[in-house]
Amino acid sequence: MADKKVEFADIGCGYGGLLVALSPIFPDKLILGMEIRVKVEGNNLLSKEYVDKRITALRNQNADKKPDESGSYQNISVMRMNAMRYCPNFFEKGQLSKIFFLFPDPHFKKRKHKARIVTSTLLAEYAYVLRPGGIVYCVTDVRDLHEWMVKHLDEHPLFRRRAQEELDRDPCVPCVLQETEEGKKVERNSGDKFIACYERLAEGEKGWKGFAPILGGDDDGDKDDDKDEANE
Amino acid sequence: MQLPYHLVITLTGLDKLLFVTGAKIVILESKTGKITTISESLGTAPTVIPTDQHAKKQLRTIVYHPAKKLLAFVSDDKELQIWDAQTLKVINKRTILKRATCLSFSKDAKYLMVADKFGDLYKLVVDNPEEKPLLLIGHVSILTDMCFTSDSKYLVTSDRDEKIRVNRYPETYDIHRFLLGHTVFVSKILALENSKEILISGGGDDWLGVWNYTTGKLLQKLDIVTGVELGESKPTVVALKAHQPSNTLAVLLEKMNYIILFDLTDLQHIKQKKIVKLEREPLSFAFDSAGNIWIANNSTERKVDFLAKDKLEVVDSQLLKQVNNVRTDEVEEMFELYEIGHMRKWSRWQPDPNFSLRQKRQAALDHDIEKEESKKKTRRGGQKQKEKKAKIAAETQSTQ
Numbered sequence A: 001m002a003d004k005k006v007e008f009a010d011i012g013c014g015y016g017g018l019l020v021a022l023s024p025i026f027p028d029k030l031i032l033g034m035e036i037r038v039k040v041e042g043n044n045l046l047s048k049e050y051v052d053k054r055i056t057a058l059r060n061q062n063a064d065k066k067p068d069e070s071g072s073y074q075n076i077s078v079m080r081m082n083a084m085r086y087c088p089n090f091f092e093k094g095q096l097s098k099i100f101f102l103f104p105d106p107h108f109k110k111r112k113h114k115a116r117i118v119t120s121t122l123l124a125e126y127a128y129v130l131r132p133g134g135i136v137y138c139v140t141d142v143r144d145l146h147e148w149m150v151k152h153l154d155e156h157p158l159f160r161r162r163a164q165e166e167l168d169r170d171p172c173v174p175c176v177l178q179e180t181e182e183g184k185k186v187e188r189n190s191g192d193k194f195i196a197c198y199e200r201l202a203e204g205e206k207g208w209k210g211f212a213p214i215l216g217g218d219d220d221g222d223k224d225d226d227k228d229e230a231n232e
Numbered sequence B: 001m002q003l004p005y006h007l008v009i010t011l012t013g014l015d016k017l018l019f020v021t022g023a024k025i026v027i028l029e030s031k032t033g034k035i036t037t038i039s040e041s042l043g044t045a046p047t048v049i050p051t052d053q054h055a056k057k058q059l060r061t062i063v064y065h066p067a068k069k070l071l072a073f074v075s076d077d078k079e080l081q082i083w084d085a086q087t088l089k090v091i092n093k094r095t096i097l098k099r100a101t102c103l104s105f106s107k108d109a110k111y112l113m114v115a116d117k118f119g120d121l122y123k124l125v126v127d128n129p130e131e132k133p134l135l136l137i138g139h140v141s142i143l144t145d146m147c148f149t150s151d152s153k154y155l156v157t158s159d160r161d162e163k164i165r166v167n168r169y170p171e172t173y174d175i176h177r178f179l180l181g182h183t184v185f186v187s188k189i190l191a192l193e194n195s196k197e198i199l200i201s202g203g204g205d206d207w208l209g210v211w212n213y214t215t216g217k218l219l220q221k222l223d224i225v226t227g228v229e230l231g232e233s234k235p236t237v238v239a240l241k242a243h244q245p246s247n248t249l250a251v252l253l254e255k256m257n258y259i260i261l262f263d264l265t266d267l268q269h270i271k272q273k274k275i276v277k278l279e280r281e282p283l284s285f286a287f288d289s290a291g292n293i294w295i296a297n298n299s300t301e302r303k304v305d306f307l308a309k310d311k312l313e314v315v316d317s318q319l320l321k322q323v324n325n326v327r328t329d330e331v332e333e334m335f336e337l338y339e340i341g342h343m344r345k346w347s348r349w350q351p352d353p354n355f356s357l358r359q360k361r362q363a364a365l366d367h368d369i370e371k372e373e374s375k376k377k378t379r380r381g382g383q384k385q386k387e388k389k390a391k392i393a394a395e396t397q398s399t400q
């Protein structure tokens, strides 16, 4: 286990529900949750601390199990980081076999669309850390965001959408739909859930011309001014 | 107050040097000393530019295609112009979407790459200003510089985080490598022409990086601070260029009166050649075809300095007088011509160079946490300030 590398990344892992669900299904894979938020809503703990506590509790309850045994919860962990900025600093080229974007922030306002976590240009960085054959999972309850992610992934030459039969065979699919806190909340409110899974291809098409521009309003300034709400 | 020249480039193959001042371009013919001023919007005679105008019209970045003798430049009001450098006639103009930071022609000069403050890089068709730009690359922070490798297989981009990205070209959706090792922003990158593998980078670190961009390995760090009196400040690379016939690499640091020269004879062991002390703050420089160095100063009384190639010392020349005697446009109030140093205040983290990768990652995290928290504070502060402002406004109203 010690010299193993992380293979699955849950981007914006929130309360860590997916980590806990996948841990016993993939006891031989290291799974990392990445979360930017400092505080969990209605909770005084740092988000990372919260997930850490949750994992530690599970490990203690299952202390009788061997580290690489299913249900020992030794294969999951969480990190506080901005995954949009730092993915390539943490993972080598082709290190990951799965990346999860589950119920990402929708950024409804048009001028904030560029801040969405899945865009045609950012996908280049996710493709870099993902190995050929690796899979990206996108789940949301917001139709507009689902269509956005599908459009950008469809447009990206290194991704191919997986067919329904492929999803039916994938043990991760029920987890990504049901096991996260956000997924459960949507379930309680009987909201819609949209899923799209894409496979990372080894090579893209030749003769590719470029992406359509991502329009995020016509305000000027620079990227970080735009992000920094203090400036508004 | 007359504007200095803030950019200088050599028009290779035309025996001309090009100086940018405010919104205008001054061209010096090195054979005859003839001076030509070009400007579409302001006319060629020197004028006084109102304070609120100069910032908009200022030419931000310029690029030259030596084989096709084309010039492209952008002003801060987002107008992109393409000129024929031989005839000095404008070919076309168009408005771009965002403020540009850097430009680059494709090898065949069919396309112009335009990178912007939003971290995006667009491909424009040179001949057709009507054709819609296509998006090739996007960084999460300001895209600071770009360059094609000599074989045009890669288009390399750098950003205000510490990243350099080696993108396959034209398949820029496919990243070949990240060149990681800088600890703060990267402001300039340069792929050497006579080497298929070497790229040099500089930014807010004490060193220039010498990389093998195919393997992603950092081969060498070139010290740029020893022998330079930095005082309290940290170095910021504002210009980085090479003259390969004479195996010389040169670098300027923001607001530092030096030009630092390196010897490129042995690319495996690049050595410092000389540090030349200058009288004034340099803004930009260019090697002419012979290897002499022309330095544009942040100064009104002596706009350009000249370093002769053999002595590598500041000397005088007739040509230099020609360009220094040009009356440039005037502004009522001088403004900041250095663009890069302010990036430092947002830079992420500055760990000790002996940090292990793991510690670096932790430092990056801690920095992010701090940033998030200070942002919250300013947000709260902003609210308080708003309240204060509203209160003052109310008070002044009631006293009137």
Ligand SMILES: C[S@@+](CC[C@H](N)C(=O)[O-])C[C@H]1O[C@@H](n2cnc3c(N)ncnc32)[C@H](O)[C@@H]1O
Pocket (backbone or CB within 6 Å): A011, A012, A013, A014, A015, A017, A034, A035, A036, A037, A081, A082, A083, A084, A085, A101, A102, A103, A104, A105, A117, A180, A181, A182, A183
């Ligand atoms: C709506 S929540 C969903 C959480 C979890 N995936 C779930 O399904 O319950 C989205 C999460 O993404 C996190 N997030 C947003 N941008 C991020 C980034 N750049 N890096 C890491 N996490 C991010 C947010 O802080 C938030 O916790």
